[in-house]
Amino acid sequence: MKIVAIDRASTGLECGLQPGDEIQRINGAPVRDILDYRFLTADDAIEMEVRRGDEQIIFDIEKDTDDSLGLNFAPLKIRRCGNDCIFCFVDQNPKNMRSTMYFRDEDFRLSFLSGHYVTLSNMSRADLERIVRQRLTPLFISVHATEPAMRKFLLGIQFDDRLLEKFDYLTQNGIELHTQIVLCPELNDGEVLRRTLSDLERYHPHLRSVAVVPVGLTRHREGLTAVKPVTKEYAKDFLRIADACAAEFYQRLGMHFVYPSDEFYLMAGEPIPPASRYDAFEQMENGVGMLRDLVDDFHARQVKRLPKRLAQPTKVTLVTATLAGEFIAENILPRLQGIKNFQPELAVVSNQFYGDTIRVSGLLTGQDIFAESKARDLGAAVFLPKSCLNDKQIFLDDWKLSELQEKLGVPVVPLKNDFSGIFEFLKTGKITAFDAPKAFEFEFDLSNEPA
Secondary structure (H helix, E strand, O other): OEEEEEOOOOHHHHHOOOOOOEEEEEOOEEOOOHHHHHHHOOOOEEEEEEEEOOEEEEEEEEOOOOOOOOEEEOOEEEOEOOOOOOOOOHHHOOOOOOHHHHOOEOOHHHHHHHOOOEOOOOOOHHHHHHHHHOOOOOEEEEOOOOOHHHHHHHHOOOOOOOHHHHHHHHHHOOOOEEEEEEEOOOOOOHHHHHHHHHHHHOOOOOEEEEEEEEOOOOOOOOOOOOOOOOOHHHHHHHHHHHHHHHHHHHHHHOOOOEEEOHHHHHHHOOOOOOHHHHOOOOOHHHOOOHHHHHHHHHHHHHHHHOOOEEEEEEEEEEEEEHHHHHHHHHHOHHHHHOOEEEEEEEEEEOOOOOOOOOOOHHHOOHHHHHHHHOOOOOOOOEEEEHHHOOOOOEOOOOOEHHHHHHHHOOOEEEEOOOOOHHHHHHHHOOOOOOOOOOOOOEEEOOOOOOO
C-alpha cells in the first residue's frame, strides 16, 4: 500500500515515514489493503517493512492502541460483481452517464466498511477465512431467495453458490449478519419467501435481521427480464404477511427479525409502525424505520431547538420525493409552519429521469429538482435530502450541487433528517451537523477483471 499523505503531528510523521513509501509487510504479514493495515496495526508495537525507491526500510513503531499513525492511502480498488441480477439498478440506468454509474460492485470489504450489500456468490474460501480472522463483522448480505433455482434465476448465475454453507461457516465463527430481500411479485414471494425466512431463522442470533424492500423498476428496462411492479394492493397484502411472520418470530426469538422497508408502508397507505416494531433499528440505512426515527427524533429532540419566531418574515423551500411527500406534509410541516414569521413550502419532485415509478428521495436528480423548482418563489434557500448527493456533492445525473444552486439563484442546502439545521443555516449561513469527514475513498475497476 502506497502512502499518499501523512497527517501533521502524527506518529507516522514522527517515525520518519514519507508520502510515496510503500508498506509491504507489518509484523511479517503482507499488506494488501486498508483492512490488512487496520488489522495489523492494532498492536501497541509493530514492525513495518517499507519500500522507498530502491530501499527496503524497517520501522519499529511503538504507539497507542487506537493510534492510526496518521497515514493516508490511495483509494481502495473495488471488486466487480459477477452476477447479472434481473432487477439490478445499474442495468436500469439511461445511457451516457458517468462510467461509475455502470459499475456493479460485489466486495465484502465494502460490506464491512460501509454497509454495502453483497451476495457472497463469488466468495472464495480464502475470503471467508479472512473475514473470520480479521473479525470483519457485521456483514450485509443480499439473499433474495435461499431456494437454489430461484436464487440462481434472480442473481443471473448458472451455478449453486452454496449460500447457506457460507452462512454456516460465518455464523459458527461469530460473524454477525444482516440480510435483505428485494421482493419481486410472483417470483420470490409466497412459499419461496416463507422458505427463505425459515432458512435464515436458523442462523439467529448471529443473523440479526432480514430487511424486505420492494423491487425498483425504472423506465430504462429495454431488453431486460420482465418483472412485475409492486402495487398498492400488493404492498397491503405483503404487510399483512410480514406482520404475521414478525409476530411469530417475536414469540420464538424475542425480536421481530423481518422488517419491511418504509416504502411498503407508504405505497400501501399504511401508517409507519411504532419504534418497538423495529427493535434495534439495525437496517435504518436500508430505509427500514428511517421515517419512524425521523419523526420521533423531530418531536423528541429537534422541536426543542426550533425558534418560536424569526426576526423577519422568511420563506424557504423543502424538497422531497413523491413517496415521502404526504408523510412530511402531515408529520413535519405543521410544526414548522407554527413558527411565527416562518413560511416553509414543500416541493414534491416527480422523478422524470428514472420514471415516476421511482419515488424515493435518494434517487432524485439535479435536473428534476430544477424542473420542479425553477418557476417557484423559493424564498431564502432550498433544503433537500442529503441522500440524493454523493460525497462529492454530485447528483446521479452528474449535476453538481453548485450548478443547481447557480441555476436557481438561491442557496441549496443538503439536510440529513435534522430540520433544526434549517435555522442554523438561516442564522450562520452554514450547516455543521452531519458533515462528518469521509472515512474511506473507493476506486472503481472498470476493466473486465476483478480487482
